[in-house]
Amino acid sequence: MLNPTDRIAILLHEGTQTSKGKTGISLLRYSDIPIVAVIDQTCAGRSLFDLTGIDREVAIVASVAEALAYQPTVLAIGIAPSGGALPEVWRQEVKQAVAGGLSVVNGLHTPMANDPELKALLQPQQWIWDVRQEPSGLVIGSGKARELNCLRVLTVGTDMSVGKMSTSLELNRVTVQRGMRSRFLATGQTGLMLGHDGIPLDAIRIDFAAGAVEQLVMRHGFDHDIVYVEGQGSLMNPASTATLPLIRGSQPTHLILVHRAGQQQIHNFPQVKIPPLLKVIQVYETVAAAGGAFAETKVVGIALNTFHLSADEAEGAIEQVQLETGLPCTDPIRFTAEPLLDAILA
Numbered sequence: 001m002l003n004p005t006d007r008i009a010i011l012l013h014e015g016t017q018t019s020k021g022k023t024g025i026s027l028l029r030y031s032d033i034p035i036v037a038v039i040d041q042t043c044a045g046r047s048l049f050d051l052t053g054i055d056r057e058v059a060i061v062a063s064v065a066e067a068l069a070y071q072p073t074v075l076a077i078g079i080a081p082s083g084g085a086l087p088e089v090w091r092q093e094v095k096q097a098v099a100g101g102l103s104v105v106n107g108l109h110t111p112m113a114n115d116p117e118l119k120a121l122l123q124p125q126q127w128i129w130d131v132r133q134e135p136s137g138l139v140i141g142s143g144k145a146r147e148l149n150c151l152r153v154l155t156v157g158t159d160m161s162v163g164k165m166s167t168s169l170e171l172n173r174v175t176v177q178r179g180m181r182s183r184f185l186a187t188g189q190t191g192l193m194l195g196h197d198g199i200p201l202d203a204i205r206i207d208f209a210a211g212a213v214e215q216l217v218m219r220h221g222f223d224h225d226i227v228y229v230e231g232q233g234s235l236m237n238p239a240s241t242a243t244l245p246l247i248r249g250s251q252p253t254h255l256i257l258v259h260r261a262g263q264q265q266i267h268n269f270p271q272v273k274i275p276p277l278l279k280v281i282q283v284y285e286t287v288a289a290a291g292g293a294f295a296e297t298k299v300v301g302i303a304l305n306t307f308h309l310s311a312d313e314a315e316g317a318i319e320q321v322q323l324e325t326g327l328p329c330t331d332p333i334r335f336t337a338e339p340l341l342d343a344i345l346a
Contacts, residue, residue, distance in 0.1 A: 024078020
């Protein structure tokens, strides 16, 4: 529902420097639509580049009221609070935005389009897009994506929020630059907000999840050399249920493992340790093949999230992972995704 003439303000309270704001940060990094303000009371007045490394001139302000001075047309909710519902004080800011004439892009689990208070404030030209809506026409999975001739690359992770979507986007970008027919397939709300075709996987009933992924891959697989399927969740995370239907629905030919450098336990579940990367690789390859029920699928490279490290530390961490796993490794955002693409095409 977004279009190139829109001007976006991103609601990002307490998310500019934390994983809570990964939707907003990804919009800032990848959206082609103008972003005119970031709303984060904890970082107001500071430099976006200094905080995030994203080279984009966007003002950081403390409230929706201040953001309105930059003449946005859309408020995008760029944070994901625990439980998927906005705290009441931030919900009041959404109301203020609608009252100020803005449309709303809502990527939270809690829908807003039918909220009586918000609906009463909408003018004819305004809209609310609840991104997480189950698509129609779903079927159960059948494994038919393995009939496709295209390469199907799925990003998998040692945890949630480690950079699977960004890795897939960066891989798609360098593949297109090489002149190949490549497509990024979104499976979460952020990719859909960025305008990519896809599904909000975590809004789909579990019985139809693999089938929804399969339908998406089949829709594009015949017309492309490579499709990059955005990963979700992690087999290591006790709260995650999204990874298995992605594996079954996409029938991947290649896996790229995404890991945050130095992370040793699952975020929010410190009692759950992340196994050594070689063990993680073994788990993903074993699950993908399912004892021979499906084709053997290898992890061919490691995408290492080094945002929290200095440049020298990042290079050292990448070298260590390469020694540990024997696989090519890079930070595809900080450096380049080329080594991963080389491994996929080898």
